[in-house]
Amino acid sequence: MSKIERNMSLAGQAPAALSATQRIASAIGLIGLFILVLALANVNFPNKTLFLSLSLILMTAGTVIFANDLYRGKHAGIKNDGIWFKSMTGRGLWAWITGIALTLFYIVLYWFPEFLGLTENGPNTGVISLFDPLSYLINGGPASQWFVYGTLYTLAIFIFGYKFILKYRNNRYEVLRTFSVMFFQLGFAFLIPEILIRLNQPYFNPANIWPLNYDLFAGYKVDEFLSAGNIGVFMLAFGLISIFVITPILTYKYGKRWYCSWVCGCGGLAETAGDPYRHLSDKSLFAWKVERWVIHSVLVFVTVMTIAVVYSFLGENAGDFWLTRDVFLWGAAGFLTLLFAAIMIFKRNELAKDAKYGAIGYLVIILSIIGINYFSGNGNIFFFPGYQLREWYGFLIGAAFSGVIGVGFYPIFGNRVWCRFGCPMAAILGMQQRLFSKFRITTNGGQCISCGNCSTYCEMGIDVRAYAQKGENIVRSSCVGCGICSAVCPRGVLKLENDSPKGRINSEEVLLGNDVDLLDLINQKSR
Amino acid sequence: MEHIVIIGNGIAGITCARHIRKNSDKRITVISAESDYFFSRTALMYVYMGHMKWEHLKPYEDWFWEKNRIELKKAWVEKIDFQQKRLYFSSEETMSYDKLVLAIGSVYNRFGWEGQDLKGVQGLVSKQDLELLEENTQNCKRAVIIGGGLIGVELAEMLKTRNIEVSFLIREKAFWQNVLPMQDAKVISAHVRSHGVDLRQETQLDKITGDDNGRVKSVITGAGEEIECQLVGLCAGVRPNIELLKDSALETEKGILVNEYLQTNINDVYAIGDCVQLREAKPNRNSIEAVWYTGRMMGETLAQSLTGNLRKYNPGNWFNSAKFFDIEYQTYGKVSADPPEGEVHFNWQHKDNTKAITIAFNASDNKFLGINTFGIRMRHEVFDRWLDEKKSINYVLQNLKEASFDPEFYDSYEKQIFRSFKENIEQV
Numbered sequence A: 001m002s003k004i005e006r007n008m009s010l011a012g013q014a015p016a017a018l019s020a021t022q023r024i025a026s027a028i029g030l031i032g033l034f035i036l037v038l039a040l041a042n043v044n045f046p047n048k049t050l051f052l053s054l055s056l057i058l059m060t061a062g063t064v065i066f067a068n069d070l071y072r073g074k075h076a077g078i079k080n081d082g083i084w085f086k087s088m089t090g091r092g093l094w095a096w097i098t099g100i101a102l103t104l105f106y107i108v109l110y111w112f113p114e115f116l117g118l119t120e121n122g123p124n125t126g127v128i129s130l131f132d133p134l135s136y137l138i139n140g141g142p143a144s145q146w147f148v149y150g151t152l153y154t155l156a157i158f159i160f161g162y163k164f165i166l167k168y169r170n171n172r173y174e175v176l177r178t179f180s181v182m183f184f185q186l187g188f189a190f191l192i193p194e195i196l197i198r199l200n201q202p203y204f205n206p207a208n209i210w211p212l213n214y215d216l217f218a219g220y221k222v223d224e225f226l227s228a229g230n231i232g233v234f235m236l237a238f239g240l241i242s243i244f245v246i247t248p249i250l251t252y253k254y255g256k257r258w259y260c261s262w263v264c265g266c267g268g269l270a271e272t273a274g275d276p277y278r279h280l281s282d283k284s285l286f287a288w289k290v291e292r293w294v295i296h297s298v299l300v301f302v303t304v305m306t307i308a309v310v311y312s313f314l315g316e317n318a319g320d321f322w323l324t325r326d327v328f329l330w331g332a333a334g335f336l337t338l339l340f341a342a343i344m345i346f347k348r349n350e351l352a353k354d355a356k357y358g359a360i361g362y363l364v365i366i367l368s369i370i371g372i373n374y375f376s377g378n379g380n381i382f383f384f385p386g387y388q389l390r391e392w393y394g395f396l397i398g399a400a401f402s403g404v405i406g407v408g409f410y411p412i413f414g415n416r417v418w419c420r421f422g423c424p425m426a427a428i429l430g431m432q433q434r435l436f437s438k439f440r441i442t443t444n445g446g447q448c449i450s451c452g453n454c455s456t457y458c459e460m461g462i463d464v465r466a467y468a469q470k471g472e473n474i475v476r477s478s479c480v481g482c483g484i485c486s487a488v489c490p491r492g493v494l495k496l497e498n499d500s501p502k503g504r505i506n507s508e509e510v511l512l513g514n515d516v517d518l519l520d521l522i523n524q525k526s527r
Numbered sequence B: 001m002e003h004i005v006i007i008g009n010g011i012a013g014i015t016c017a018r019h020i021r022k023n024s025d026k027r028i029t030v031i032s033a034e035s036d037y038f039f040s041r042t043a044l045m046y047v048y049m050g051h052m053k054w055e056h057l058k059p060y061e062d063w064f065w066e067k068n069r070i071e072l073k074k075a076w077v078e079k080i081d082f083q084q085k086r087l088y089f090s091s092e093e094t095m096s097y098d099k100l101v102l103a104i105g106s107v108y109n110r111f112g113w114e115g116q117d118l119k120g121v122q123g124l125v126s127k128q129d130l131e132l133l134e135e136n137t138q139n140c141k142r143a144v145i146i147g148g149g150l151i152g153v154e155l156a157e158m159l160k161t162r163n164i165e166v167s168f169l170i171r172e173k174a175f176w177q178n179v180l181p182m183q184d185a186k187v188i189s190a191h192v193r194s195h196g197v198d199l200r201q202e203t204q205l206d207k208i209t210g211d212d213n214g215r216v217k218s219v220i221t222g223a224g225e226e227i228e229c230q231l232v233g234l235c236a237g238v239r240p241n242i243e244l245l246k247d248s249a250l251e252t253e254k255g256i257l258v259n260e261y262l263q264t265n266i267n268d269v270y271a272i273g274d275c276v277q278l279r280e281a282k283p284n285r286n287s288i289e290a291v292w293y294t295g296r297m298m299g300e301t302l303a304q305s306l307t308g309n310l311r312k313y314n315p316g317n318w319f320n321s322a323k324f325f326d327i328e329y330q331t332y333g334k335v336s337a338d339p340p341e342g343e344v345h346f347n348w349q350h351k352d353n354t355k356a357i358t359i360a361f362n363a364s365d366n367k368f369l370g371i372n373t374f375g376i377r378m379r380h381e382v383f384d385r386w387l388d389e390k391k392s393i394n395y396v397l398q399n400l401k402e403a404s405f406d407p408e409f410y411d412s413y414e415k416q417i418f419r420s421f422k423e424n425i426e427q428v
Helices: A003-010 A020-040 A048-071 A093-111 A126-130 A132-139 A145-167 A172-198 A219-227 A230-254 A265-272 A275-280 A285-313 A325-346 A353-376 A386-405 A417-422 A424-435 A464-468 A484-488 A518-526 B011-023 B041-048 B063-067 B127-136 B150-161 B182-194 B292-306 B380-388 B393-398 B414-427
Strands: A439-443 A494-498 B003-007 B027-032 B070-074 B077-081 B086-089 B094-096 B099-102 B106-108 B142-146 B165-169 B198-200 B205-210 B216-221 B226-228 B231-234 B238-240 B256-258 B269-271 B276-278 B319-324 B327-333 B343-349 B356-362 B368-374
Touching (some): A020 A048, A048 A126, A048 A132, A048 A145, A126 A132, A132 A172, A172 A265, A172 A484, A265 A275, A265 A417, A285 A325, A285 A353, A285 A417, A285 A424, A417 A424, A439 A464, B003 B011, B011 B027, B011 B070, B063 B070, B150 B165, B150 B231, B182 B368, B269 B292, B356 B393, B368 B393
Parallel strands (some): B003 B027, B027 B070, B142 B231
Antiparallel strands (some): B077 B086, B106 B238, B205 B216, B356 B368
């Protein structure tokens, strides 16, 4: 790096200092958090309801006061001043402290819930016991680590959602989208499942669709659904319809954003609590290559795992139930092959070379593994028993990837690491978005000035500018349609749209404004 | 192999280099003393404001250039020998060329004010200017900006993010009124003021005074008022950067004179971008246009000519854009600041003072001439077509929705605008 560039990175004594109000607000919020820490350290609060309420109210109040001071009374508009100068949002010391604290929290949450006070046989202690009153109120039982997590998660989406709404209050798309994720988080992800438990029904979050919800078709879950009678069957059916019917239709009409930034809980947290970190995503071409291999590998993993799990759940005898192991296995193989063939026949021109090779490779591997195991008669179809694959998936992907790396590393790698590199649901929706959808981000003629705000603030690491400066529309499978590129563009170049699929992908580098004889040029090129 | 050397790695030079590579295998060298790699000059402000880091300003990753065999040379050209076709660098190296493209940009105006060389007095055009600004604002409480153009308002916005008080001296009656019609200029003036900028219209700079260390101390206005400050921003426009070519055989006037093929008076020497002065301006356009888009279009055009498809530089309908603090501005076609006889303006403003449009049309045949929009995004493609097809003002207003480019769920104002126009017409 040259001397000049080193100077540049020192640029700026930021207006980074917090105002007096912001300091007080931070203190209030931290006191709320401190109550949880005390509880974690096994301080036994006399009146749990009071102290839990106090903690949640203080955290809420702190965030609300902070956000009000930061954004209220100022012009509505883009509020990114000093983002890269601040320690918390510019990968400084505070970012690392926060990242490490979050990571440790996730590790304890997933693998050592007893440290949080979870007690197998007997009353909870620690921070979990602090949440018992709320848990009894909602689901009628004592709290678990997941109840604590769910409560804090929902609270985070609400209080940081409030901050986000203030920040983007001039942009109705952002405001509505945030109300939507708040609604789905509170209703679908938090209240409905907890109330179902109170009613002695299976735990079910209708917004958590397979394969994001990788356990939906696991044996124990299917048993649970089937033993719950009609309502259980309905849940199972809804799960199937969600991925095979609802998802394709909505994604065709609106792109994957209907889920990723309007409904999904992971997306909800990323867009609210994670918003201050969106600029940290890696925009390099290399990162894009890694992304495509990793996310599609996770998709293959979850598909394989689910097939194995369902296979081992089913029986051999057609007399017991029409869906036997054989019917299911060959049905699944046939479905995957048909899907693959359809894409290759109708959409091959829209696939890059490596995408084709990757797809062919994956299909051949899956089918040959099924073949080998099936004909060897070892009872497994992927060398290992289904439950074991599920365990590994749960550990590697469900916990380590989506939780620890996905959220714990917000302040370092950005807020959508999981959604970009890991989420199999995003992979499926992305494929549909790229190949069968009306959604695109339209570039406005020749107005782009290559400033790079769009790319910088793209949480998915898409180099939006690379398309905009060529006058190309942005049709990328990873785009979650958060709309921030369009919001931060200073020249009004980008617009999220659902329009006719024809002409959606325009790859000719023809910018408006220059009247060299364009038709002539194109004709010459094709000659 | 033919060696094309481009001096200047701004948008004009780099666009030219990329398109030459697309169409040919010629050897390409791009020379710059300003930066190692191409960056977006328009985004310098965002680095100062902490929205982006320097690396984000680079539209292409660093490996791009080698992969596309575009040689980058960091050097300062001191002299050009047009006869021997050879460049002389300040490092005493030389380089020969077969074809030379001058894309050397512009420099900010200094009109010989007293005190213009004091420390703390600067413009904002280059990367070095930005670094200097960083230095100059270390302990700055108050700044004065001279000249009300696009860079001036950007500088004001930048300084406000560092809590520096800004006085903004402009010659005109309202901000950018030499380009915007009065009613538009007033909307922007009010908005700039609402951000706490001390905007002083019809105020000129008399001189800049310094302290014993040769650092700026204050500014004296034409009316004799003294404004204390630690920074003076010179933002009274830019002019072609032709210092290098003084006393050379290359013909210059205000800029490097080129014909419609962007050729200079010397064979195999071309000029594009901000440094250019067209011998014959296109109708409705200026002979010098220092904007991003013209640089890019000239680069595209010249690259065609240099690779065997001889093209005239033929920019289509004028368009431009900017952002004044929170208000985005777009323009398509021609809207005169002082409408001549026969050009009528229709103006609409939203009551919240952040949205407005002005549409110009011919009084005689109602032909649509151009539009300024503030706080409302419009589709370039649609307006470009309407201008080509010479649509009437009525057609444009009736179909304004087709041109809307605002994000989803935004309020639309087409009906309000249309109604307001009808009422206006009835009054006339």
